[in-house]
Amino acid sequence: MQVPNSQSHSASMPPMFVARGWANLTINVVIEMVNRLPCAMDRARMTAVCQAWLAAIAHAQPLPFQLPSLLLPPADVTDVYCYLSGGCRDHSMLPGPRHFGSYDGGWIFFAYGQTSVHRMINIRTRERRALPDMIEGLAAHGTPSMVILAATLSFPPDHPKCVAAGIVTYKPHLLEAPRRRHFAFWCLGSKVATCDVAVPAPVGPAWQQEDVVYYRDSFHFLTRGGHIIVCTPIVRDGVLLRVLSELMRFEQGGYNNQQFVRARYLVSSRGELLMVVRLAAHHRALTSSFKVFRMTVITRARTWIEEVALCGRMLFVGRGCSRSYEVSQYPGFKDGIFFLDDRSFYDVEMMFGRINERLYPCSDNGRWSPAEGLSRHVDLFFPERVPSLNSPPAWLLP
Secondary structure (H helix, E strand, O other): OOOOOHHHHHHHOOOOOOOOOHHHOOHHHHHHHHHOOOOHHHHHHHOOOOHHHHHHHOOOOOOOOOOOEEEEOOOOOOEEEEOOOOEEEEOOOOOOOEEEEEEOOOEEEEEOOOOOOEEEEEOOOOOEEEOOOEEEOEOOOEOOEEEEEEEEEOOOOOOOOOEEEEEEEEOOOOOOOOOEEEEEEEEOOOOEEEOOOOOOOOOOHHHOEEEEEEEOOEEEEEEOOOOEEEEEEEEEOOEEEEEEEEEEOOHHHHOOOOOEEEEEEEEEEOOEEEEEEEEEOOOOOOEEEEEEEEEEEEOOEEEEEEEOOOOOEEEEOOOOOOEEEEHHHOOOOOOEEEEOOOHHHHOHHHHHOOHHHOOEOOOOEEEEEEEEOOEEEEEEEOOOOOOEOOOOOEEEOO
16 A cells, blocks of 8 residues: 655645734725724724734824713713714723713713712823812801712813813701702812802792803803803912803793703804703603704893704703714714703702612613604613613713
């Protein structure tokens, strides 16, 4: 028997395919992959694959206009849902406490102790800023501790004239006194906030603050009655000297309907101020629809005029962090209002309870579509989401 020649046999066999590693992809292939990713977080994850990919991403096309991402915090993990990529993923840099707002550039407002240790953190740079836990200007109550419910900034944190404004709650130094809601102002780095303004705001349910936005060099606080309190901070050398204020009363309070008003928001859009009213069938029902109003002055009387269409806009609503985007800059998107579950804003006592008593609702998130044909509808995102022990959902602004 003749023994086969192993050398001649192996030479006749077809060569085996050797898989190339991800790092061996050509730079043009990697660049093409990056160019097809509209989400900044997806691109950031690609940079961690290998050094070759990191170098290739530097040659990719600039990111398109970004949209806010939705932070969904269950009991122990915070997920980030990106509307551009349609993906949900865990973000390990996010803290676990109560979120109460956000600011452009990746800044998140949160309270480590639920009702204390207020901070700002930038989840991209990990920079942190301390926020005050005390408030002054309440002559009858000294300097009580405060809890921040919503906040925003006049300018980015590094700007010399940056001032923060918030809707806060506090409890007077009386055992049976109810908690009260007020506005507050502070410069970053201050240990105490102030609520002392030139013209005190009226007291009553119609003047209770619901939202705040920085618009035309002033903070505008929207009240439950549809009125606005305009507060203009005066800053010199990083010190908040005083706050000027003006009361803007609106006829009819902005809205009259049989449906339950879930919330009201202020949105700066195309140089104008919009009031977005969120509606539900009753106080326990999920969001059913929205109405949008534009601030108008008619014969010296301020009023809210309803807008029948969004006219090419996408609105992301959230207290202190509502934003308006042009649909024309986002191929594939349509007019609509994106919203998150902020029902706990009205249940202040929840954050003072024990951890097993805190149940922040997280299931009323979604997108409302304006009239398309004969109907308007709401698409809920994650309706099965269980309540969180730590925080309601929040926006992560680009």
